[in-house]
Amino acid sequence: MMIDSQPKKRLSHHRIPWPRLLAMLLVCGAASLPGLEAATQTGVDKQYIPISDAIEPDPEIAAVIRPYSIELDRIMDQLVTVSTAVMPVEQPESAVGNLAADILRTEASRRSGKDIDIALMNHRGLRIPLPKGPITVRTMFELMPFENNITLLKFTGAQIQDLADELAVYGGEPISGMRMRIVGDQGRDVTVGGEPVDPQATYWLATNVWLADGGGPLPTLWEPLERVDLPDLIRESFIEYLSKLDEISPVLDGRITQEEAP
Numbered sequence: 001m002m003i004d005s006q007p008k009k010r011l012s013h014h015r016i017p018w019p020r021l022l023a024m025l026l027v028c029g030a031a032s033l034p035g036l037e038a039a040t041q042t043g044v045d046k047q048y049i050p051i052s053d054a055i056e057p058d059p060e061i062a063a064v065i066r067p068y069s070i071e072l073d074r075i076m077d078q079l080v081t082v083s084t085a086v087m088p089v090e091q092p093e094s095a096v097g098n099l100a101a102d103i104l105r106t107e108a109s110r111r112s113g114k115d116i117d118i119a120l121m122n123h124r125g126l127r128i129p130l131p132k133g134p135i136t137v138r139t140m141f142e143l144m145p146f147e148n149n150i151t152l153l154k155f156t157g158a159q160i161q162d163l164a165d166e167l168a169v170y171g172g173e174p175i176s177g178m179r180m181r182i183v184g185d186q187g188r189d190v191t192v193g194g195e196p197v198d199p200q201a202t203y204w205l206a207t208n209v210w211l212a213d214g215g216g217p218l219p220t221l222w223e224p225l226e227r228v229d230l231p232d233l234i235r236e237s238f239i240e241y242l243s244k245l246d247e248i249s250p251v252l253d254g255r256i257t258q259e260e261a262p
Helices: 018-031 036-040 059-076 095-112 137-143 157-170 234-242
Strands: 079-083 118-120 133-136 149-156 178-183 186-192 202-208 226-233 256-259
Touching: 059 137, 079 137, 079 234, 095 118, 095 149, 095 202, 095 226, 095 234, 133 137, 137 234, 149 157, 149 234, 157 178, 157 186, 157 202, 226 234
Parallel strands: 118 202, 178 256
Antiparallel strands: 079 133, 149 202, 149 226, 178 186
16 A cells, blocks of 8 residues: 555544535525526526626625635645645556555445455546645545545456456556556456456455446446445545545556557
8 A cells, every 4th residue: 555554633524514514605695696586486587697707796695605614614724634745647557546546445445344356446537636745625625526425346357357458448547456557458467456367256346436327438337246335425535534644655556557569
């Protein structure tokens, strides 16, 4: 694992009350918009209100929202951990992708009680490079803005090889527990847990619900032998995990390498 295991004081409030905060902001803001009442009445023509930076803030709405905005900023600015260097998002392998996939495999195993063999993320779901220095809750929302849950999928070894070939065609994605070479458009020398993939064996893979539900270019994920959807949000799981660490450091370990076809 690439992650510094030194204990760190846990983030005091890592679970963000988004539904409550956003509902208050929306209700408070929308209640005072001119024309909203007319727009929502049955049989009344809608009135469209153009929004631009030229609109001055309404003092009454601003006063109502201010306490919630202050509380939101307090939560978002809490320190999660510290990164010793910038971690860019790249293919076929990247430091932030390795970090994310390693955490996903660890957290999926802990939360499900299963031995998770592989974790797979989509690099486009990691929206920013992790910066050097403080990593806050806000940083984690910028990195992973989507409300994706952890999903567990069970596959045969033959399906894992099919998945490796799909990863090869796509140019690689963040993985953990699995290693492979991309040669042309094929996945070669695929191992899981340090051993060659056994076509007759079965393996549990953790990923996000978007990939499992048909997002992305990996159709093998759509036909598992079994599927278990966990209630845990990936981003919240990551925040909880990272908040226990003093710092994290980027590591590239060659879990996916790319070569030209002979």
